[in-house]
Amino acid sequence: MTDFTQTLYKFIGPRIIKTGIATLITAFICVWLDLPAIFAVITAIVSIDPTSYDSINKAKVRFPASVIGSLIAVSSAYFFKESALTYSLSATLTILICHKLKLNEGILVAAITSVAMIPDIHDEFVHTFVTRLFTTTLGIVVASSINFIVLPPVYYGNINDSIRKFEHAMRTLLTKRTDELINYKYISKDSEQMYNQLYKHLNNIEKYMHYQQNEIKYHITKREDLRKLNHLQNELQYKKLLITHIGNLIFLPNEIDIKWDQKEKDALKAIMKSTNSLHTDTHYNCQQSLETLHHLKFDHSRPNEIFKIDILHEMEIIYRMLHSYYTKRNKQATKQSHISSY
Numbered sequence: 001m002t003d004f005t006q007t008l009y010k011f012i013g014p015r016i017i018k019t020g021i022a023t024l025i026t027a028f029i030c031v032w033l034d035l036p037a038i039f040a041v042i043t044a045i046v047s048i049d050p051t052s053y054d055s056i057n058k059a060k061v062r063f064p065a066s067v068i069g070s071l072i073a074v075s076s077a078y079f080f081k082e083s084a085l086t087y088s089l090s091a092t093l094t095i096l097i098c099h100k101l102k103l104n105e106g107i108l109v110a111a112i113t114s115v116a117m118i119p120d121i122h123d124e125f126v127h128t129f130v131t132r133l134f135t136t137t138l139g140i141v142v143a144s145s146i147n148f149i150v151l152p153p154v155y156y157g158n159i160n161d162s163i164r165k166f167e168h169a170m171r172t173l174l175t176k177r178t179d180e181l182i183n184y185k186y187i188s189k190d191s192e193q194m195y196n197q198l199y200k201h202l203n204n205i206e207k208y209m210h211y212q213q214n215e216i217k218y219h220i221t222k223r224e225d226l227r228k229l230n231h232l233q234n235e236l237q238y239k240k241l242l243i244t245h246i247g248n249l250i251f252l253p254n255e256i257d258i259k260w261d262q263k264e265k266d267a268l269k270a271i272m273k274s275t276n277s278l279h280t281d282t283h284y285n286c287q288q289s290l291e292t293l294h295h296l297k298f299d300h301s302r303p304n305e306i307f308k309i310d311i312l313h314e315m316e317i318i319y320r321m322l323h324s325y326y327t328k329r330n331k332q333a334t335k336q337s338h339i340s341s342y
Contacts, residue, residue, distance in 0.1 A: 006074035014151040019048045022146040026139050035135055039116060043109050043139030048146070050151050053214035055144040058105040065106025066136045069094045075131045077121040089113040109136065124314055153215050155208040162208060166201035166239060170246065171197060171276050174318070177249050178272040180263050181311060184254045195243075195250050202243055205236055242321055248314045258308045271319050277327040 022044040047062065049055045073090045080086045094114040098107045108228035117132045147153075172192045180188050194311075209232060216229070 011239055014153065015048060015050070018146050019045055019152050021150060022048060022139075022143045025141045025146070029138060029142070030135060035131060036120070037135070039113060039132055040135040040139035040142075042112055042116070043136045043141040046112070047140050049142035051211050051215045052144075052148040053217050055147040059140050059144045061103050062106040062109045062140050063137060064101075065094075065098045065103040065110035066113050066140070067133060068097055068101075068103070069110030069112075070117065070129050070136070072132045073098070073114040073117050073132075074121060074125045077118055078125055082118055082121075084131060087115050089106065090118060109140070125164065152212065155212040155215070156232075158208040159205055159212070162201055162204040163239075165237070166198065166205065169194065169198045169201055170242070173246065174275060175272055177246075178268055178315075181249070181258075183259060183269055184258070184260075185257070186252045187254065188250070191250050195247060198243060198246070202236075202239055205228055205239065209233065209236055238321070238325060242318065245314050245318050245321070249318075252307070252311075256307050260308075260312070263307075264312070268315060275319055275322055278322050 001049075023041050026040045026044040027037045030040050039090050042141075043062075043066075047055060047059065049058060069090075072093045076086045076090045080089070091111050091114060094110050095107055098104065098110050103110070113132060113136050117128060121128045173191065176194065177188070180186070180191060212229060212232075216225070
């Protein structure tokens with residue numbers, strides 16, 4: 001693949017490419033068979049899903065839903081001809097019946113099929129029903145096949161991008177929140193918004209992980225890909241735990257009132273400095289500050305400062321988690337580099 005082709009591929013996107021191929025093939029078959037292409041093409045567009053797993057499984061639902069939509073459209077047109085009531089009744093009954101039969105993934109295709117075929121029914125009820133059902137089924141089959149065969153979805157790149165964004169947002173938030181705590185700003189709308197953004201990155205990781213897990217069910221998968229997926233699953237669980245501890249630093253009680261002494265402030269600043277450098281090859285060592293922080297937690301001479309102890313405890317946990325994670329990742333990267341050099 002040339003650089004131009006790669007750039008074009010990234011600019012357009014595999015899903016758009018597959019949609020174009022699916023609509024082309026669907027329309028060609030319809031024209032060749034002298035059938036109306038509009039229903040088949042619309043269905044093909046709707047049926048290109050994020051994964052092959054989704055396309056194949058939803059196809060099993062979309063077909064019976066399309067049968068229901070077509071039957072309701074024909075029945076409504078038979079009794080009420082083409083009228084406002086016919087359109088409303090067709091759409092409403094199709095959605096209602098599909099929902100009651102738990103065919104929710106097929107509601108969109110069924111509803112579009114139902115209302116779009118009404119103008120062309122006239123008095124040819126059986127012929128229209130069979131034709132529309134065939135063309136809709138054709139769109140589902142072609143789209144599912146294209147999604148499975150052409151450019152099978154791979155989400156490792158999306159997962160890694162989301163992980164990088166998560167880590168950058170996490171470091172930014174931790175720095176900001178540490179400064180806020182040291183400066184006695186315990187309630188912060190800005191940090192809460194940044195936390196929500198952090199959670200959004202985490203949801204993206206989880207979404208793409210779900211897509212990738214579904215995708216391997218329908219494709220021959222190398223053992224290396226399975227190992228990679230297992231590693232990413234472990235990383236996702238780690239980040240879920242990490243974001244919980246970060247949240248404990250942000251969502252503090254309204255009545256909290258803590259006073260820090262200089263030793264505590266220096267320890268927190270040193271730990272945050274080290275935290276921000278953990279992802280680099282050489283990071284700042286704050287072992288002394290970490291030990292200071294650890295001892296400060298268990299200073300029982302201050303029984304009324306339970307919230308301070310909680311904050312110090314959370315900071316220590318977060319640092320130790322990040323230190324363990326980046327140490328392990330750097331070792332794996334070094335090991336992989338040595339393997340590649342042979």
